[in-house]
Amino acid sequence: MDQQTSLLDRLFETGLLIETGVEGLYGRSGRFENIITRFEALIDTIGSGDGAEPIRFPPGMNRAHFEGSGYMKSFPQLAGTVHSFCGNELDHMNLLQCMEAGDDWTKGQAGTDIVLTPAACYPLYPTVAKRGALPEGGGLFDLQSYCFRHEPSNDPARMQLFRMREYVRMGTPDQVMAFRNDWMERGKALMASVGLPVEIDVANDPFFGRAGRMMKNNQRDQNLKFELLIPITSTTKPTACMSFNYHQDHFGKGWEISTAGGEVAHSACVGFGLERIALALLHHHGLDIDKWPNPVRKTLGF
Amino acid sequence: MDQQTSLLDRLFETGLLIETGVEGLYGRSGRFENIITRFEALIDTIGSGDGAEPIRFPPGMNRAHFEGSGYMKSFPQLAGTVHSFCGNELDHMNLLQCMEAGDDWTKGQAGTDIVLTPAACYPLYPTVAKRGALPEGGGLFDLQSYCFRHEPSNDPARMQLFRMREYVRMGTPDQVMAFRNDWMERGKALMASVGLPVEIDVANDPFFGRAGRMMKNNQRDQNLKFELLIPITSTTKPTACMSFNYHQDHFGKGWEISTAGGEVAHSACVGFGLERIALALLHHHGLDIDKWPNPVRKTLGF
Numbered sequence: 001m002d003q004q005t006s007l008l009d010r011l012f013e014t015g016l017l018i019e020t021g022v023e024g025l026y027g028r029s030g031r032f033e034n035i036i037t038r039f040e041a042l043i044d045t046i047g048s049g050d051g052a053e054p055i056r057f058p059p060g061m062n063r064a065h066f067e068g069s070g071y072m073k074s075f076p077q078l079a080g081t082v083h084s085f086c087g088n089e090l091d092h093m094n095l096l097q098c099m100e101a102g103d104d105w106t107k108g109q110a111g112t113d114i115v116l117t118p119a120a121c122y123p124l125y126p127t128v129a130k131r132g133a134l135p136e137g138g139g140l141f142d143l144q145s146y147c148f149r150h151e152p153s154n155d156p157a158r159m160q161l162f163r164m165r166e167y168v169r170m171g172t173p174d175q176v177m178a179f180r181n182d183w184m185e186r187g188k189a190l191m192a193s194v195g196l197p198v199e200i201d202v203a204n205d206p207f208f209g210r211a212g213r214m215m216k217n218n219q220r221d222q223n224l225k226f227e228l229l230i231p232i233t234s235t236t237k238p239t240a241c242m243s244f245n246y247h248q249d250h251f252g253k254g255w256e257i258s259t260a261g262g263e264v265a266h267s268a269c270v271g272f273g274l275e276r277i278a279l280a281l282l283h284h285h286g287l288d289i290d291k292w293p294n295p296v297r298k299t300l301g302f
Numbered sequence: 303m304d305q306q307t308s309l310l311d312r313l314f315e316t317g318l319l320i321e322t323g324v325e326g327l328y329g330r331s332g333r334f335e336n337i338i339t340r341f342e343a344l345i346d347t348i349g350s351g352d353g354a355e356p357i358r359f360p361p362g363m364n365r366a367h368f369e370g371s372g373y374m375k376s377f378p379q380l381a382g383t384v385h386s387f388c389g390n391e392l393d394h395m396n397l398l399q400c401m402e403a404g405d406d407w408t409k410g411q412a413g414t415d416i417v418l419t420p421a422a423c424y425p426l427y428p429t430v431a432k433r434g435a436l437p438e439g440g441g442l443f444d445l446q447s448y449c450f451r452h453e454p455s456n457d458p459a460r461m462q463l464f465r466m467r468e469y470v471r472m473g474t475p476d477q478v479m480a481f482r483n484d485w486m487e488r489g490k491a492l493m494a495s496v497g498l499p500v501e502i503d504v505a506n507d508p509f510f511g512r513a514g515r516m517m518k519n520n521q522r523d524q525n526l527k528f529e530l531l532i533p534i535t536s537t538t539k540p541t542a543c544m545s546f547n548y549h550q551d552h553f554g555k556g557w558e559i560s561t562a563g564g565e566v567a568h569s570a571c572v573g574f575g576l577e578r579i580a581l582a583l584l585h586h587h588g589l590d591i592d593k594w595p596n597p598v599r600k601t602l603g604f
Contacts, residue, residue: 028359058461085374
């Protein structure tokens with residue numbers, strides 16, 4: 001915990017991140033953003049030859065699609081729904097009085113059609129489903145968006161609003177597994193090229209509750225999720241900076257996505273936690289970017 | 303209305319924007335994003351000589367700061383609060399049953415400390431206030447973020463989640479007015495350089511209710527808000543693609559920001575509606591970016 005607080009404090013002191021008064025919600029300085037911009041350009045150089053279709057969804061998604069995804073079954077504690085005031089002028093006066101009195105005025109807000117995006121790929125599946133069967137060779141998509149997870153923490157590597165870059169592959173099990181294996185190798189090489197020590201390990205998502213414990217075990221037993229880990233705020237428990245997820249036919253079944261051959265599509269995704277990667281670079285090479293090792297600076301185009 | 307629908311339909315058909323099933327919530331294709339990236343680079347070339355401090359806030363802000371801003375007094379209908387599930391396993395089972403039955407499960411969500419950012423500059427004022435008095439010469443900031451406004455519409459120029467680029471100036475009334483006047487001239491020249499017809503007109507914010515009508519009139523009478531208008535979805539009512547706002551001492555007083563000389567700081571901002579500008583370019587030069595006029599392509603670096 002001390003190491004977490006101390007990295008966060010130093011990030012505030014140097015102005016790399018900006019305090020907002022809410023744990024896990026920070027402003028980013030130009031210097032911090034520059035790291036992410038350059039790292040994303042590096043991802044592009046590796047991924048661009050694959051011909052992925054770039055799509056950028058906003059940080060919110062259709063609530064009906066979110067409900068259809070099953071996210072609330074597995075991770076209810078992390079989701080963020082968007083609510084608005086839908087009343088008249090009298091309701092408005094009451095709201096302001098409630099706020100003035102320091103009471104919880106948000107109780108009067110009504111759920112909208114929008115939920116904050118929990119992972120960059122969630123809006124993709126219903127989009128692809130609408131297009132009909134996948135083309136011969138399957139589908140490959142390049143995504144990035146701000147994502148929300150309600151887990152306030154003083155660990156700077158656990159933000160409530162953070163950016164996730166993702167490649168998503170859809171097709172036959174073979175296509176999808178080959179994609180995931182490729183990216184595990186690429187991920188290791190990519191991180192080595194910027195001087196970061198990594199290990200890859202099997203992992204599980206933070207499924208909710210007692211029933212979730214079984215899902216965690218299943219996910220691990222079947223090797224569905226791997227994470228690329230880099231020490232950031234703790235040396236005993238390194239932080240997941242990339243993840244490599246094989247969904248089997250979960251999204252293909254749920255959204256009725258089929259391969260060109262008419263089978264239920266399998267899917268996999270590789271995700272980059274962009275803020276975490278920036279933090280890993282800052283932790284390992286120091287908070288003064290001008291003094292980072294020359295090979296690292298060169299690789300990132302500084 | 304027909305023209306709105308037809309532009310939106312054509313944007314879907316060409317794949318420039320991607321339907322999500324919610325009005326005002328769209329995916330962006332790589333081609334659409336490319337327009338915004340290039341236009342932002344153009345803004346940079348104009349603004350970069352001024353030495354603005356770049357800060358990027360995430361699309362959500364501290365609810366306490368939001369409450370302090372007075373936004374709910376003026377625009378309650380537009381705000382989006384973020385709510386989460388905070389219950390136990392039994393609550394979770396009830397939530398899932400509620401969702402299964404098609405009832406409104408969002409009623410059980412609890413307000414978090416986060417509100418969606420209504421305009422890129424809202425998180426800035428409390429941030430600057432914490433630093434103490436402004437330096438000699440005042441402050442100048444460069445912001446961009448996704449913003450939320452709850453106003454579902456089939457007008458593609460009225461999105462619920464959209465990006466706003468902003469420069470914000472803080473200082474003496476003279477400094478702040480000079481900044482705003484400069485940017486009105488720069489804005490006109492900028493839009494002319496990409497072949498867009500503009501007019502600048504006095505404007506008002508969409509203050510809520512009957513009391514809001516007086517605030518609208520005051521704002522207009524005092525010339526506090528100007529908009530740069532470009533025809534997009536309607537020829538009779540062109541769309542605001544930039545706005546130039548003089549806040550007088552509203553934020554300086556509210557957040558206790560003072561000039562180096564100890565006076566209450568005045569502030570002004572210039573905002574670019576990035577999606578609207580992309581739509582204006584597509585409407586005026588056509589949906590096939592490869593066929594845009596050569597001078598426009600050259601200015602944008604295509």
